[in-house]
Each structure stands twice: as C-alpha cells, then as structure tokens.
Amino acid sequence: MARALIVVDVQNDFCEGGALGVEGGHDVARGVAARIAEGGYDLVVTTQDWHVDPGTHWSTTPDFLDTWPVHCEAGTPGAEVHADVAAALAATDMPVAGVRKGAYEAAYSGFEGVDADGTGLAGVLAAAGVDAVDVVGIATDHCVRATALDARAAGIDTTVLVGLTAGVAPETTQAALDLLREKEVRLV
Numbered sequence: 548m549a550r551a552l553i554v555v556d557v558q559n560d561f562c563e564g565g566a567l568g569v570e571g572g573h574d575v576a577r578g579v580a581a582r583i584a585e586g587g588y589d590l591v592v593t594t595q596d597w598h599v600d601p602g603t604h605w606s607t608t609p610d611f612l613d614t615w616p617v618h619c620e621a622g623t624p625g626a627e628v629h630a631d632v633a634a635a636l637a638a639t640d641m642p643v644a645g646v647r648k649g650a651y652e653a654a655y656s657g658f659e660g661v662d663a664d665g666t667g668l669a670g671v672l673a674a675a676g677v678d679a680v681d682v683v684g685i686a687t688d689h690c691v692r693a694t695a696l697d698a699r700a701a702g703i704d705t706t707v708l709v710g711l712t713a714g715v716a717p718e719t720t721q722a723a724l725d726l727l728r729e730k731e732v733r734l735v
C-alpha cells in the first residue's frame with residue numbers, strides 16, 4: 548500500500564491577487580506546505596493548469612462556470628506553483644512528481660495531465676504503487692472535484708482534505724462536496 552498527496556492547481560493565478568484568484572488560496576498554499584513538511588506520503592504529485600490556447604475555456608466575458616478569464620498561461624508567473632508549496636517540495640525527502648494539463652482545451656481533472664515524459668497521472672500513481680490518495684488544492688468545486696472523482700473512479704481509495712481546499716463559490720462547493728460523498732470519496 549502506498550499513499551500519495553495530490554496537490555491540485557495551487558498556482559499563483561488561483562490565489563488572491565492572481566488572474567483568477569480564489570478566496571482562501573494563499574491559506575491553502577500555506578496549509579499544504581505545512582502538510583508536505585510533515586511528511587508521511589510515499590509520493591507527492593502537483594497538478595498545474597497549463598494553458599497555451601485552451602479555446603473557449605478562456606473568455607473576455609466569463610461565466611465562472613464553463614468560461615474563465617485568461618489564467619495559467621504556460622510559462623508565466625501566474626502558472627507557477629505557489630512559492631510556499633514549491634519551497635516545501637524542494638525541502639522534502641518524499642518523492643515528488645508533477646503533471647500539467649489543459650494546453651489546448653479545458654482540463655479540470657489532474658488525470659488529464661501528463662508529466663515531463665508524457666505519462667499521465669494514473670500512470671504516475673501506478674508506477675509508485677499508489678492505491679490511496681489525499682487530494683487538496685484549488686478549486687474545491689472544479690479541479691479538486693474532478694480530480695477526486697477520477698481517482699475514485701480509478702479504484703483508488705480517495706480522501707479530500709476539505710480544510711486544505713478553497714472553492715470559487717459556496718453553492719457549487721457544497722454541491723461538489725455532496726457529489727463526492729455520494730461517489731464514496733471520503734471527506735475529512
């Protein structure tokens with residue numbers, strides 16, 4: 548049995564002051580960094596929204612449900628992992644991996660991402676023998692939701708550490724948590 552921590556999209560653009568800042572983003576980054584510093588996982592995987600030309604995912608008149616302001620453009624500071632998390636990852640003894648998603652289309656789930664070798668998240672987890680994951684990050688109602696659902700659907704024992712997530716809006720966050728519970732994702 549191996550347990551991984553999946554850190555979903557804790558990127559500058561998703562924290563307060565970023566292009567698509569989510570309230571509580573910086574707190575999530577601090578909390579996730581502390582969790583990484585505690586250790587105890589067999590693998591830590593970060594996911595990053597990493598857009599080149601994601602089509603209608605970007606909009607000048609976003610609805611904040613299916614269309615969004617320009618964010619996480621590949622290679623920009625906004626697309627970088629939050630500095631607190633990056634520092635914790637640099638300091639940890641735990642194995643670390645990273646996947647990026649959404650270059651040319653919307654991609655909410657980390658399972659749509661690939662690492663530098665082109666291996667998808669499912670492959671990265673399988674290579675490490677991971678059969679249980681804790682999911683944290685931004686946003687609860689979008690990418691955390693999609694990533695946790697895909698993890699569970701892949702037969703992985705999946706827990707969302709709700710206190711280490713931040714949501715875009717209260718209604719969609721509540722709906723996401725209800726759905727996750729229904730799909731047998733553990734909420735802690």
Ligand SMILES: [Zn+2]
Pocket residue numbers: 596598604615618619649653654
């Ligand atoms: Zn995006």
